[in-house]
Amino acid sequence: MAQAAAKTRVPAVEGWFRMDGDAPHLIGSRCRSCGCVFFPREQTFCRNPDCSGSEFEDVALSRRGTLWSFTDNRYPPPAPYVSPDPFEPYAIAAVELAAERMVVLGQVARGVGVDRLRSGMEMELVLDTLYSDDAHEYMIWKWRPVAA
Numbered sequence: 089m090a091q092a093a094a095k096t097r098v099p100a101v102e103g104w105f106r107m108d109g110d111a112p113h114l115i116g117s118r119c120r121s122c123g124c125v126f127f128p129r130e131q132t133f134c135r136n137p138d139c140s141g142s143e144f145e146d147v148a149l150s151r152r153g154t155l156w157s158f159t160d161n162r163y164p165p166p167a168p169y170v171s172p173d174p175f176e177p178y179a180i181a182a183v184e185l186a187a188e189r190m191v192v193l194g195q196v197a198r199g200v201g202v203d204r205l206r207s208g209m210e211m212e213l214v215l216d217t218l219y220s221d222d223a224h225e226y227m228i229w230k231w232r233p234v235a236a
């Protein structure tokens with residue numbers, strides 16, 4: 089009996105994160121003029137209204153942050169978002185990164201419901217499958233409580 093070939097893991101969105109082994113991280117942009125950090129990456133104009141900078145460098149964002157807010161998603165988002173079929177409800181977390189002074193949204197890791205989330209808890213970035221086809225697993229970042 090033929091064994092199913094392992095699927096290749098690829099990012100679901102290109103250029104938003106690095107899939108480095110045990111330490112995946114989001115990729116942001118730091119303005120060379122004012123030092124502000126942005127996510128998703130910024131390539132043209134600094135979003136700081138007091139800055140006219142237009143040069144940016146890629147920076148690895150913090151892999152841990154504080155849970156600022158969260159909610160439950162019980163309905164599949166509209167296309168082009170690809171949802172598993174049948175749809176599995178998931179929690180969405182807004183996590184504050186202290187060093188970058190920004191909030192990054194993401195799904196909460198599979199199996200962690202809102203009943204296990206508390207504002208202020210420490211969250212860690214992990215990678216998980218968003219969806220898959222015959223040859224690939226499409227990976228996305230998710231937030232998971234550090235204690236889990």
Ligand SMILES: [Zn+2]
Pocket residue numbers: 119120121122123124134135136139140141
């Ligand atoms: Zn700037």
